[in-house]
Amino acid sequence: MFSDLEFWRLQLKQLLTPWVPPQLLACHVASRCKQMDDQQxxxxxxxxxxxAEINRLRQTISQxxxxxxxxxxxxxxxxxxQGEVVETHRTLR
Structure with missing residues (x-):
């Protein structure tokens, strides 16, 4: 029930007042954890x-x-x- 509401729009200091139900805080924290897990x-x-790209590039660099x-x-x-040819040419002159 609480997870469907957009309580995340509230300021943090308003969420920490004693009038906010603990379920709301739990849902808020769980929602943030889910977002962080997705990002991770x-x-x-x-x-x-x-x-994988770095390893592929390293292999290309090695080749x-x-x-x-x-x-x-x-x-x-x-x-x-070329040096030998030039030297031979000089000696033949």
């Missing part, structure tokens, strides 16, 4: 989704990093080869 569930779901290392080693080899 939503936050937990969001947190799980964010962690890109290993590709970058391969490309870097090829670039170093290419620069060494």
């Amino acid at each position: 569930r939503t936050l937990i779901e969001d947190n799980r989704a964010n962690l 890109l990093h290993s590709k970058l290392e391969v490309i870097d080693s090829r670039s170093v080899q290419s620069m060494q080869k």
Whole structure:
């Protein structure tokens, strides 16, 4: 009965007067607890989704990093080869 009424609109100091029935306070607290539980569930779901996204991004970063290392080693080899070719060209002149 009390949970259907919108007593949450009352100021907190008005709810704490001795004339407010305890059932009303209990319903008010239960309603707030339910809202907080719903918010917590939503936050937990969001947190799980964010962690999954972070792990996916970490895996992508790891793959890109290993590709970058391969490309870097090829670039170093290419620069060494180019240096050898330039040196050979100078000695042939």
